[in-house]
Amino acid sequence: MGNRTHAKAVEFATQYGIPKVYERMADVFDDPDVDIVYxxxxxxxxIDYLMPALxxxxxxxxxxxxxxxxxxxxxxVACAREHGVVLAEAMTALFAGVF
Known part of the structure; x- marks a missing residue:
């Protein structure tokens, strides 16, 4: 788990039993065991996190x-295509009908 504030990452990880906490976001992106970043x-x-992750x-x-x-x-989008990865926007549309 990564966070802009390491202390908050440690607190969250402790509360929810997450075994791995990174000191820097760059460490998340460098970890070969990480497949996806939220x-x-x-x-x-x-954009400051999208580009290095992609x-x-x-x-x-x-x-x-x-x-x-x-x-x-x-x-x-160009970076995602260049590196063969998926870039998706998370959006909850509870107000929209299901078509």
Missing amino acids: ISTPHNTH SAGKHVLCEKSITLNAEELGRA
Whole structure:
């Protein structure tokens, strides 16, 4: 488990029995045992985590809004394609009908 604040990561991991805590987010991206990264940071920081995760060959599920603008999204999509990984935006649409 990774977090922008290591102490919060340790607290969360202890509470929920998560055995592995990373000191830096870069360590998450470098770990060959990690296949997918879930990004739920404030949306203005998403691109800062998306790009290194995708470049490291990690699939990414990112909370909405995935990026701040179309230029950032274009860079992220191109990076995902280049590295053969999935980039997906997490969005709960409880208000929308099921079609």
